[in-house]
Amino acid sequence: MNLLLLAPDDLVAPDRACIHDSRRLKHLHEVHRAACGETLIVGMTNAGIGRARLLTLEKDQAVFEILHLDDAPPPALPxxxxxxxxxxxxxxxxxxxxxxxxxxxxxxxxxxxxxxxxxxxxxxxxxxxxxxxxxxxxxxxxxxxxxxxxxxxxxxxxxxxxxxxxxxxxxxxxxxxxxxxxxxxxxxxxxxxxxxxxxxxxxxxxxxxxxxxxxxxxxxxxxxxxxxxxxxxxxxxxx
Amino acid sequence: MNLLLLAPDDLVAPDRACIHDSRRLKHLHEVHRAACGETLIVGMTNAGIGRARLLTLEKDQAVFEILHLDDAPPPALPxxxxxxxxxxxxxxxxxxxxxxxxxxxxxxxxxxxxxxxxxxxxxxxxxxxxxxxxxxxxxxxxxxxxxxxxxxxxxxxxxxxxxxxxxxxxxxxxxxxxxxxxxxxxxxxxxxxxxxxxxxxxxxxxxxxxxxxxxxxxxxxxxxxxxxxxxxxxxxxxx
Known part of the structure; x- marks a missing residue:
């Protein structure tokens, strides 16, 4: 996971995302070993890429502050x-x-x-x-x-x-x-x-x-x- | 498995091979669904490719008659x-x-x-x-x-x-x-x-x-x- 892919449902405010699913949480805990305060690369499904700061990471949820989301995704193959x-x-x-x-x-x-x-x-x-x-x-x-x-x-x-x-x-x-x-x-x-x-x-x-x-x-x-x-x-x- | 890869140890005579390992046997039984009398593509480790006829297929062994083994393997990448x-x-x-x-x-x-x-x-x-x-x-x-x-x-x-x-x-x-x-x-x-x-x-x-x-x-x-x-x-x- 080189980017945390968010869905519109993950947004709890325009600049705040909260994830609950075990797959992404497990990755944050076990592979990424993310720490609060850290910034990660995030993207919004079918939209832009940017960075978010991890505010809280618990067993069953992680909350992020979205810093920006306006980079373009990489070009598609035709x-x-x-x-x-x-x-x-x-x-x-x-x-x-x-x-x-x-x-x-x-x-x-x-x-x-x-x-x-x-x-x-x-x-x-x-x-x-x-x-x-x-x-x-x-x-x-x-x-x-x-x-x-x-x-x-x-x-x-x-x-x-x-x-x-x-x-x-x-x-x-x-x-x-x-x-x-x-x-x-x-x-x-x-x-x-x-x-x-x-x-x-x-x-x-x-x-x-x-x-x-x-x-x-x-x-x-x-x-x-x-x-x-x-x-x-x-x-x-x-x- | 598009070729049954034999090892020198599988040869019980110059034109006869017998395999016992569960991996290749399972493939013959379940994926290839091989039938006695059928010919299969076989190869000898670090040597040629050819065909063999399946003589017997049991739960714990398969016996082949090797018909030929003199085709060259595909070219290697440099x-x-x-x-x-x-x-x-x-x-x-x-x-x-x-x-x-x-x-x-x-x-x-x-x-x-x-x-x-x-x-x-x-x-x-x-x-x-x-x-x-x-x-x-x-x-x-x-x-x-x-x-x-x-x-x-x-x-x-x-x-x-x-x-x-x-x-x-x-x-x-x-x-x-x-x-x-x-x-x-x-x-x-x-x-x-x-x-x-x-x-x-x-x-x-x-x-x-x-x-x-x-x-x-x-x-x-x-x-x-x-x-x-x-x-x-x-x-x-x-x-």
Missing amino acids: VHVLLALPRPRMLARSLENIATMGVKRLTLLHTARVEKSYWQSPELQPERIEAHLRLGLEQARDTVLPTVDLQPRFKPFVEDQLPAALAGQRALLAHPGIGESCPRGLPMDQPVTLAIGPEGGFIPFEVEMLQAMGFEGIHLGERILRVETAVVSLLSRLF | VHVLLALPRPRMLARSLENIATMGVKRLTLLHTARVEKSYWQSPELQPERIEAHLRLGLEQARDTVLPTVDLQPRFKPFVEDQLPAALAGQRALLAHPGIGESCPRGLPMDQPVTLAIGPEGGFIPFEVEMLQAMGFEGIHLGERILRVETAVVSLLSRLF
Whole structure:
């Protein structure tokens, strides 16, 4: 946690925040070992970054005086990630990495090799998704929550919604063994849609359907990466 | 596990392997759901890759007929990573990522902001380190174990051993806010030594000492990444 991410509900006055949740309190007590009077980097969800002074730190609450909150969060990546829904254990870390890297738009997509049971995972509850995104933002000192939409049907999404979403975008399909080696250092003013398959990859029908819609195949070489690692590797190389 | 990594001890005949350990057996049973007669991708530690046919799969052992083992493992990255010893929880994942990405030489280093207690962690036992490296290799379909050396004293290592290790190498120091933006797509025939600091970074004395030895500062921008994520991000961008 390199920034304490506040929510509007944490404000008890315009310059005063009070937090009660065990996660942030535990971090202040055990990792940060914060002391009263100390100033910390704080941010307001979907708004600015600044500093706050810790006034009181108890077992069940911490109170801060907000000194300022007017620095801009770091720039976002110009990318919409279409990610085949990972298994729940990998989803958590993928969400954190996606938020840390600066992605602001994520679609979690069903594909043939996504197990149907993953869509029933409690990890897909909006508050669980948001909790992982918040961890990722706090790591990167960012405040802007990515939007996440769930698309549990591949074909209707690709046929009915994706064409409009691709307008003005360069569309890239990360898939082992197809197309060109992943490009490097793309311009930040060109929006990109990046599709990333599940463990085992997209099936040929899905690859053909996406290529027919204008997706360019890209690959990262011979090594097969876990989904949460592939996300970081692709974004680090593209931008 | 995209490859079943065998050790010489697993061979019961030149073309026959028998495994007993719970980790690989559990994977075969529960994730791979392997069936007798099926062929799997296998590799021999520090040697070739090929295929084997599963002859028997029981609760406590699996027997394979090795069909061939003569494909080459994927190319290694030309990089020696000097990594400030991460906290134990992060070490495990950093080791996996380092092996997956193709690093073959790792030095775990003490620095001022590494907690001394980390050096007492059971995660530093050679068999624990190797277990994490094997997981990373199996993910990437690689067979070649990285060498790992532990340097619990910063100054003696940097003064007495590092100069010789740097001969012929381009030396890069990843540190927020210094030097140039991390370079992209370095030539694969130029060996690189890449130093990565701990949570909180190198202290100024350490940065100056490394810069005086020829390390060029590089950074990844404003966002602060967890160590295991920074390793992937730096390597993906450099190579």
